[in-house]
Amino acid sequence: MGREAxxxxxxxxxxxxxxxxxxxxxxxxxxxxxxxxxxxxxGAVLDEERGGTWRVGPPGPARVERAYLEDTNxxxxxxxxxxxxLEVVDLMPMRDEPVGHVVAEHQVLRCxxxxxxxxxxxxxxxxxxxxxxxxxxxxxxxxxxxxxxEHERLLVTLRADVDLRPRPEGGLYARFRLRAGERRHFSLTxxxxxxxxxxxxxxxxxxxxxRTTRAWRKWLGRCQYDGPYQREVRRSALVLKTLTFGPSxxxxxxxxxxxxxxxxGSANWDYRYCWVxxxxxxxxxxxxxxYEDEAEAFVTWLLRxxxxxxxxxxxxxxxxxxxxxxxxxLPWLRGHAGSRPVRVGNLAASQLQLDSYGEVxxxxxxxxxxxxxxxxxxxxxxxRFGEYVTxxxxxxxxxxxxPRTGRRRHTFSRLxxxxxxxxxLELHQLRTxxxxxxxxxxxxxxRLRLEIETRGWNQRLRSYVKExxxxxxxxxxxxxxxxxxxxxxxxxxxxTHALIEERLGVGDExxxxxxxxxxxxxxxxxxxxxxxxxxxxxxxxxxEKAEEVFHRVLxxxxxxxxxxxxxxxxxxxxxxxxxxxxxxxxxxSAALALEEARRHRQPVWRPRRWEExxx
Amino acid sequence: MGGGEDxxxxxxxxxxxxxxxxxxxxxxxxxxxRLTRMNLPFLLGTMVTADRDKAKLYGVLMHLGNGLVFxxxxxxxxxxxxRASWWLGAVVGVVHAVFVLFVVLPVLPALHPRMAxxxxxPTEVRQLEPPGFLGLHYGMxxxxxxxxxxxxxxxxxxxxxxx
Numbered sequence: 001m002g003r004e005a006x007x008x009x010x011x012x013x014x015x016x017x018x019x020x021x022x023x024x025x026x027x028x029x030x031x032x033x034x035x036x037x038x039x040x041x042x043g044a045v046l047d048e049e050r051g052g053t054w055r056v057g058p059p060g061p062a063r064v065e066r067a068y069l070e071d072t073n074x075x076x077x078x079x080x081x082x083x084x085x086l087e088v089v090d091l092m093p094m095r096d097e098p099v100g101h102v103v104a105e106h107q108v109l110r111c112x113x114x115x116x117x118x119x120x121x122x123x124x125x126x127x128x129x130x131x132x133x134x135x136x137x138x139x140x141x142x143x144x145x146x147x148x149x150e151h152e153r154l155l156v157t158l159r160a161d162v163d164l165r166p167r168p169e170g171g172l173y174a175r176f177r178l179r180a181g182e183r184r185h186f187s188l189t190x191x192x193x194x195x196x197x198x199x200x201x202x203x204x205x206x207x208x209x210x211r212t213t214r215a216w217r218k219w220l221g222r223c224q225y226d227g228p229y230q231r232e233v234r235r236s237a238l239v240l241k242t243l244t245f246g247p248s249x250x251x252x253x254x255x256x257x258x259x260x261x262x263x264x265g266s267a268n269w270d271y272r273y274c275w276v277x278x279x280x281x282x283x284x285x286x287x288x289x290x291y292e293d294e295a296e297a298f299v300t301w302l303l304r305x306x307x308x309x310x311x312x313x314x315x316x317x318x319x320x321x322x323x324x325x326x327x328x329x330l331p332w333l334r335g336h337a338g339s340r341p342v343r344v345g346n347l348a349a350s351q352l353q354l355d356s357y358g359e360v361x362x363x364x365x366x367x368x369x370x371x372x373x374x375x376x377x378x379x380x381x382x383x384r385f386g387e388y389v390t391x392x393x394x395x396x397x398x399x400x401x402x403p404r405t406g407r408r409r410h411t412f413s414r415l416x417x418x419x420x421x422x423x424x425l426e427l428h429q430l431r432t433x434x435x436x437x438x439x440x441x442x443x444x445x446x447r448l449r450l451e452i453e454t455r456g457w458n459q460r461l462r463s464y465v466k467e468x469x470x471x472x473x474x475x476x477x478x479x480x481x482x483x484x485x486x487x488x489x490x491x492x493x494x495x496t497h498a499l500i501e502e503r504l505g506v507g508d509e510x511x512x513x514x515x516x517x518x519x520x521x522x523x524x525x526x527x528x529x530x531x532x533x534x535x536x537x538x539x540x541x542x543x544e545k546a547e548e549v550f551h552r553v554l555x556x557x558x559x560x561x562x563x564x565x566x567x568x569x570x571x572x573x574x575x576x577x578x579x580x581x582x583x584x585x586x587x588x589s590a591a592l593a594l595e596e597a598r599r600h601r602q603p604v605w606r607p608r609r610w611e612e613x614x615x
Numbered sequence: 616m617g618g619g620e621d622x623x624x625x626x627x628x629x630x631x632x633x634x635x636x637x638x639x640x641x642x643x644x645x646x647x648x649r650l651t652r653m654n655l656p657f658l659l660g661t662m663v664t665a666d667r668d669k670a671k672l673y674g675v676l677m678h679l680g681n682g683l684v685f686x687x688x689x690x691x692x693x694x695x696x697x698r699a700s701w702w703l704g705a706v707v708g709v710v711h712a713v714f715v716l717f718v719v720l721p722v723l724p725a726l727h728p729r730m731a732x733x734x735x736x737p738t739e740v741r742q743l744e745p746p747g748f749l750g751l752h753y754g755m756x757x758x759x760x761x762x763x764x765x766x767x768x769x770x771x772x773x774x775x776x777x778x
Contacts, residue, residue: 144736
């Protein structure tokens, strides 16, 4: 079927429970049903031959244009070929109003139409359940009820208004011609706990497209961002919503596993879980955009998830808040661009990441400042977290970037322990959190400040450093201003920023996350690039510079506005799991900071906010 | 009724309800154990509402009501025999399961207002997958799990019901 798709070539569609990746060739190459972290049904993004794919498009070469329908996650791909133009619309249906029929639990809709001339269309439907372990699953012809594939408890049914025929090598195939104005429809549904729902095709499918479009636009209508980066911020909000598991409010880091940080390398991890370290920034992004309900649901999920493991906090939880500590490799998959091994599950769950406490408590503080309610048990849990932090903050830990090379004494982890105690004391002052050992928390907060300012500071380099008494920098140090430990304008932060720029800067205003990133073959780190723009916007540099950095980083999004975890410094292409919620959270956060800074430059009346009151 | 004994209505109500709860739990368990996708509360509930969540709630209530009605048939059989025992309950359970599998399921697409028909395909209203022969569309182990659930229902009722 031709050249393997690059990570950068994918677009995402989703319905808040699962997502699919669709390539520029019209191939649906990644779909895990019924949840983000379940086994894949299509996994060609990890192995083109073995993973399984569902392609709808012209058989030969084509000039491809694609975009989401405005303000939606409905993808529209146009193939311009000799003789005409073919359009494929892909979506996972959503609805914002009750309908008079039973709806399918999980569904992907694909509508193909000829816009101009006459075009040949090729369809290949080749599902491979369980990450492609099942090489030739049995596809049963159910006549008018569609093609059935039953694997374990999941029933997947494909209905189409074209004649699909089984291929000798597995899967179904069709080739047909469409003239201008003609359309065909495909509906793929799945169920695991009840009889399947089999939607009709034709007008009904088009109605679903309209209903889904309306639902996304209605949701995005609540976005309060009104700055100049509307397109990018709104796309990022849509990505975040797609990666939010509707039933619980949890946000997964990315919908994929094992897309490589280094092409051909082994740094391939499963990101289909909810990382605690992302919480403060995610909460701030959601609140900042005006999505109070989503932010509150997310923080509530966070507290519920950490309830069972308190006062220890795990690195991540699954969408239901369960701990997943197992990791296994899938040796039958070649990996994206030969990047082995493909892993499912993530051993990082059992690491010690002391920064998690600060991030969760800061997210809770965001909620409390906006009048969010915390019940007695949640308040007790916060107190226990605080007490636990006072006992463990001086231990070495794996740190925010979870390397598998052992524990170190990270400055950033100390910073976040400081932030945890500082926010708890703030909540106490706001009379939200009574009964905490104030003196003990104050004492440890001051000890943390002293340690960070002495051992986390390198006088020779005139910069904060990655590890206590060390001499390397890491991009996370820029967050010292974000968490209110230092003012972005302070001479210490100016020195730190200058060294970070010198040692981690790469390409067109991009940033590595650490000094060892280049030798490991990593790309520039998406969110770190946005942290720098935000640091500058918060007073770390001239406003024009902040905007320039932001603008330049934005140019590295793919054709539909998506970012991965990392960026190839030379080409700007995405690396790592894709799309990455954390990078889009960074984009939103930086855009919001730029707007705050812009208003300072053009003074107008605005309500006084907590962040301003502190500085 | 046969056997010359009056039906003990309280006994029927209590043990009929208890056996129905057991049957419901057993069938829900067989779904979770991936034995079948037969979800009777969902099928019953979607007869009266299109909302998936409400359908499950209404369906459970309807299923409990149905269970009581069916247990009355079991109780009638016990009285006709003049005694109740676990194996008599099992025999009625087998007959009940056979009736459901061979009579009720094949006519379900005609009875259920939201169920598609294999000959016509789905429509805007009728979108639910029909059960097929012996309910095999809902999983290959559907007939076995239905049989086990109904026999267990009869065994329990036969053990608990007293004249």
